[in-house]
Amino acid sequence: MQVLVVGGTGTLGRQIARRALDQGHDVRCMVRIPRKASFLQEWGCELTRGDLLNPASLDYALEGVDAVIDAATSRPDDPKSIYQTDWDGKLNLLRACERAGVNRFVFLSILNAEQHRDVPLMDIKYCTEKLLKESELDYTILQGVAFMQGVVSQFAIPVLESQTVWVSGSPTSIAYMNTQDMARFAVAALDHEETVRKTFPVVGPKAWNSGEVVQLCERAADKSARVFRVPSFIMRFTEAMCSFFEPAVNVAERLAFAEVSGGGVSMDAPMEETYQSFGIDPGEITHLEDYVKEYYDSILKRLRAMEADLDKDAKKKLPF
Structure with a gap:
C-alpha cells in the first residue's frame, strides 16, 4: 500500500514512517524542508516537498496514494498560530484527499478533547474529529495522550x-504512551477493516501522576529531586497576559494546553476493545518504568565510559 505520512519528521511521525516501512508499505513523507528529513530517505521513504497551507503541494503529494496517516501538528517554535497550522491545514488536507480520491485516513487526536474546547489545540482536534465523522472518508481516529519521550525532558533529565x-x-494521572507503540496502532489500522469509521483511545498500561513519575525517576537515577509545582492560577494569568500581544499568542496557546496536563482530570481509558480491534498483544506495549530504567541505564553507562576515558587521559599526562 502507498502510504502518505504527514508530519513525518516529528517525534511520532518518524516512528510511524519507520513502522510502515517495516510492515512492507511504500512510504511517502510530506515535508516542508527535505534537507532536514534526509534520515527518512535513508530509511527508504520517498520525500515530497509540501505544506498544509499550500493546497497545490498537497495535490502533488497525494498522487498515487492509497492511505494517509496524519501525525502533523504545529511546533512550539512555529511562528504561525495553532489555528493556522492545525485547523486551516487540516481542512486543506481533507479537501485534497477528497479531490484525489484517497479515502483511507488515519488521524492522530487527543483523548478527552471534547472536555477542553477552551484550549485551542484540543478544540481543533475535536472539530477535526467531527469533520471526519461527517465526511465520506474511511477514517480511523486514534485518541492518544502524552508520550513517554516527553517524560525524559520534563522529569528524567x-x-x-x-x-x-x-x-x-493539580496532580493529573496520565497513561503515558511510547511513540513506537502509538505508531504500531496507526499502521495496524490500515490492515484492520474493523477500525474503519471508528474512534479508539490509545493509552499506556498505567496512569501516573507527576509525583509518581518523579519518584520513579529518583529510584532509577538514585538521586533526590527538587520539585516546584506551578499553581493553576499563575498558568492562567500568564496565558492571559501573553494573549494580549500578537508575537506571544503561540505561547499563550501552548500554556493553555499545558494546563490540560495539570488540570487534575485523569487521561486514561479502557483499552480492551482497542487491542482486540487492532490485533495487538497488550503484553508487547511499553511500560513507563521499563522505559525510564532503560533510559537511565543507557545514559549512566555512557557517563561512566566518559569518566573512564577522562581518567585515562589524565594518567597519560602525569610525569611519573
Whole structure:
C-alpha cells in the first residue's frame, strides 16, 4: 500500500514512517524542508516537498496514494498560530484527499478533547474529529495522550542533573504512551477493516501522576529531586497576559494546553476493545518504568565510559 505520512519528521511521525516501512508499505513523507528529513530517505521513504497551507503541494503529494496517516501538528517554535497550522491545514488536507480520491485516513487526536474546547489545540482536534465523522472518508481516529519521550525532558533529565523539576496545576494521572507503540496502532489500522469509521483511545498500561513519575525517576537515577509545582492560577494569568500581544499568542496557546496536563482530570481509558480491534498483544506495549530504567541505564553507562576515558587521559599526562 502507498502510504502518505504527514508530519513525518516529528517525534511520532518518524516512528510511524519507520513502522510502515517495516510492515512492507511504500512510504511517502510530506515535508516542508527535505534537507532536514534526509534520515527518512535513508530509511527508504520517498520525500515530497509540501505544506498544509499550500493546497497545490498537497495535490502533488497525494498522487498515487492509497492511505494517509496524519501525525502533523504545529511546533512550539512555529511562528504561525495553532489555528493556522492545525485547523486551516487540516481542512486543506481533507479537501485534497477528497479531490484525489484517497479515502483511507488515519488521524492522530487527543483523548478527552471534547472536555477542553477552551484550549485551542484540543478544540481543533475535536472539530477535526467531527469533520471526519461527517465526511465520506474511511477514517480511523486514534485518541492518544502524552508520550513517554516527553517524560525524559520534563522529569528524567532534571532529576539526573539535580535541576528543579517544574510541574503544573493539580496532580493529573496520565497513561503515558511510547511513540513506537502509538505508531504500531496507526499502521495496524490500515490492515484492520474493523477500525474503519471508528474512534479508539490509545493509552499506556498505567496512569501516573507527576509525583509518581518523579519518584520513579529518583529510584532509577538514585538521586533526590527538587520539585516546584506551578499553581493553576499563575498558568492562567500568564496565558492571559501573553494573549494580549500578537508575537506571544503561540505561547499563550501552548500554556493553555499545558494546563490540560495539570488540570487534575485523569487521561486514561479502557483499552480492551482497542487491542482486540487492532490485533495487538497488550503484553508487547511499553511500560513507563521499563522505559525510564532503560533510559537511565543507557545514559549512566555512557557517563561512566566518559569518566573512564577522562581518567585515562589524565594518567597519560602525569610525569611519573
